[in-house]
Amino acid sequence: MQNWVEHVIWWQIYPLGFVGAETDAVDERKHRLEHVTDWLDYVLELGCNGLALGPVFASQTHGYDTIDHFSIDRRLGSETDMDALVTAAHDKGVRVLFDGVFNHVGRGHERFVAAEKDGPDSESGRWFTWSDGRPRAFEGHDLLVELNHANPAVQDYVVDVMNHWLARGIDGWRLDAAYAVSPDFWAAVLPRVREAHPDAWIVGEMIHGDYADYVRRSGLDSITQYELWKATWSAIKDANFFELAHALGRHDELLPTFVPATFVGNHDVTRIASTLDDDRDVDIATALLFFVAGTPSVYYGDEQGFRGVKEERVGGDDAIRPQFPATPDDLAPYGWPHYRVHQSLISMRRRFPWLHHAPVEVSTLTNTTMTLSATDGSTTLALTLNLGESPIRRAKGDVVAAADGVHGDLPPHSWAVTVRQ
Template sequence: MPEWPEHVLWWHLYPLGFVGAPIRDGVDPDAAPAHRLDRIEGWLDHVIELGLNGLLLGPVFASETHGYDTVDHFRVDARLGDDADLDRLLAAARERGIRILFDGVFNHVGRGHPAFQAVLAGGDAELFRGSRVDGRFEPEVFEGHGALVALDHSADATVDLVVDVMTRWLERGIDGWRLDAAYAVPSEFWARVLPRVRERFPEAWFVGEVIHGDGPAIVNASTMDSLTQYELWQGIWHGIADGNFFELSHAIERHDDLLATFVPQTFLGNHDVTRIASAVGSDLVPHAIAVLFTVGGTPSVYAGDEFGWTAVKEEREGGDDAVRPEFPATPSDVTDVDESILDAHRALIALRRRHPWLWRARTDVVEVTNTTLVLRTAVDDEAVIVALNIGDSPASLPAADAATVVAGHATLSDSRVDLGPRGWAVFEA
């Protein structure tokens, strides 16, 4: 695995929504480019100002609707722009020292993909899973979505295609890939693809979207570098929202076990889930951020979460739209900002920058009740301590070597930390 991911903190955005592109109505994959990608470039200084240095982009390739129904892996989506627009964005990111991760949708393609259209016309179906019924090819689809045609991951042609796509864009200057729906792809497929890509690009980083399963076994079999940490995300969300820090404590203990094999990609929000401020309430978002940036992992901030934006994902057509909104032209145009949440992001990202050893550090649960939690993450003689209270009464908790408050508010005395109702604090030892 390359060393650079240890020092990268990601800002994750969904490009089609971010730039205000049409998602369902009037989409023509072959339309003339609409040059919208410069909207993202206008936010790169915001990424740096937050203390982040990575840009995790959702789909940028030609597709029919939401970006995950790809019709051409080698062409920029016309709703975003063209090759020149993308090259300018990549150059602007490099000038600022910002790494770029692309979203690789390699489990399935859209029905309009030329290779699939050729199959429907009677051509070779080697790229796709399915069968012919009365002379017509009936494809397998992804999780019941008829518009998403499953690729055949046992086929040499599919391996060659994905290797070609990955290397083509790594040549153009990206730093790695988020592997969409990696949980639905056999590990053996990634084990055939990724070593071939690494032969040419040994510094590339690969993180798989895996929602559940045996993480270490998946990493070992697939050769992926990292996996998305949904269990920790769920533990943070429900531990806070349900007033059950025992669930979060258990998730942290399981998270620590993963660090012996790989460093997960950690998050509080992404393009597929309800925003954290809606999940736990705005006043408890800093508690969640404190956990994210003080436990091991490669953290990402979903664009807009730093402002305290709210949005609920719904299980219906268009149910993702609220969590994938259009952004204004520049950060200075944002009017709905929760300053306490923004300040907490800045302080905790700065803490993480000062202590890069947190990337793979283990966390001890010092004390836990339903509504209070003390965490101590340490390596050698360095330690970061988190004290949280989600109850409506003050709390006195063990200090666990805490010496200096670096974020939040608390009083230290007699080896105890005193927090107010719904209070939180992070300390250096």
Template structure:
């Protein structure tokens, strides 16, 4: 039986930025989630079949300092607004996946406030990890996420924390969500996830759950925790870095690693997200957006498009307070208000997502190298008896590449050359050209 996730393409957005919510908590409920509803048709027309939402739960600032996992952030709305989003998304074929921040909580999390008031020996203190000393302000010191005092690490060995996270995940799945992104999953002990997800799976066997993992033992984390997938940061980095450096050998190394992961799970793949510099800003030549996207949408895994990348938005992440603002901008009221220069990139996304939807086997496709130099490559993307060819030319000159078994050009632009009337053997690409070829109908 085909699972919905096997053919999913996510449109990933950061809600607080998308709807232009203020950067700090509001007491009054503001019904801004409807702004996302107004963009659902835009996502569908692009080809998306899922919405991957950043944090939507009550927090003090950016959403990752959660203070109540059972409450929609008042800056976004309330339960009714969430229910409306689900009810509008589902008929359009859009599954909604939520962002769960369960490694840490914000300083205003009520149980932390109680623990700080009553001391590390109180009942509430068992939810957190205390360091047995006082900080510079004379307050009991606690473990934090990567040194951020406002992000307080939970005690994942506590039965209360295990029960709480399990209850949160089941609650929103019961309410209509289709899955979870587990923020900072790499920082949480693997047995914690195994315990929590075993219970969640009993109640929601079809839920899609993946973990944010930047580097490390991808395969081991999947096996030990029970997540369906992890974020493929290795491939993200290799795509833009290899293109910028004109060193496709780096990309080939990452693709071989990716093939190994595909033996065990389908990674969550991307060329942009809410934590990294925009692809259009990262690449030294925007012509190469097409090269990156052709790879993303023909390799195995579950591809994700970060909202705005489909319009070639620019934005650089900076390591400072407010350094994420440029990559998490507000969107206009309607798609019609977008700048005109972004629509060619949107149409490119439509073309390549459409190709992927017509070849649903690509979610498990392995790459096989056919031709490789520093600046040109041909790969066969294969699964069973199915195959497509992806050809890239990073050179400033025209090039002719081998294309054994290649047939019609399905995307991009190329001239297919044939040694025999019925068999293509090479493809001519313009400078900085690319193409995806279907198999020859005669092979």
């Protein structure tokens, strides 16, 4: 386990949207990555110390149709621009995570262009999976053609890509659509990556499946905890903390094997502020994110209460992948209370870093109230949550972080973290 991961809190961005890039590839290179660099101080003031970048490689549309894993997308800038961003981040103590799309590539990838020309049985053709003479499309998306992960040449290619960018300074990889790739592929690839870069952190996108088994068989360090994400917003929205308590029990069972990557928002889901009806409940979700064990990430704009609904249509992700303004002064004033909640909770996480791996015990539990506790040695932290319309007593102890206006009892739709030592 890399020690730095215990202390990292990611700020995740979708770069093409963040910089306001065109929706399709361009011929003329645009140097826009400096816009990301300009927000590093904001990230640090928030309390985060990791920058998790969505797809940055050359692609034809949304970034997940990669056509060259060794080149930065022209809409973002150049390889030199990326080197400058990574250097600037490291100079400020900020780790950098890349998004590796290795389950599939775009149809413009040179290997697929050759495969279409030479056929499935050619050297390039064997890089891909075929059905009835046609390349297999990932989840029905014709722009995305699935790689043949049993081909040693594909394994070599992925090793080369991962090592190339780790050697240029990044700190780890998010593996897109890992759930669609056999863990045997990663078991063959990752030892060769770790041999050169033992300190790299590798997290896989897992939407469903047996998380612990996949980690054991693949050699990944972590996976994205979608089960807990769903239970968090669903329990709050439906006023059913029993659902969340069940999910937390399953979550804790993972901890002896690995620490999951936790979140309440990302580039693929409706914003938490659009999912929940009450801004106070959005902050309850945030409190859960930073109290429960995990390696947490904040999706850019969630710390400002951004809204956006994901739709199942072409362009349906645009609302959740917006352009960020030039400076923090250009952000709307109504978002800053959410920002301060994040700051307070991240400060708590910094004070008690053992929360990263600590299981929780559920004590008070009704549909609308819940108390969670986590203990390290003689120190016990308790998170009290109230979704109801009447005040309740919070857990005993000194208040570490709390919703605005919490002094004694816990008002409706509020939260508080207390400590006893």
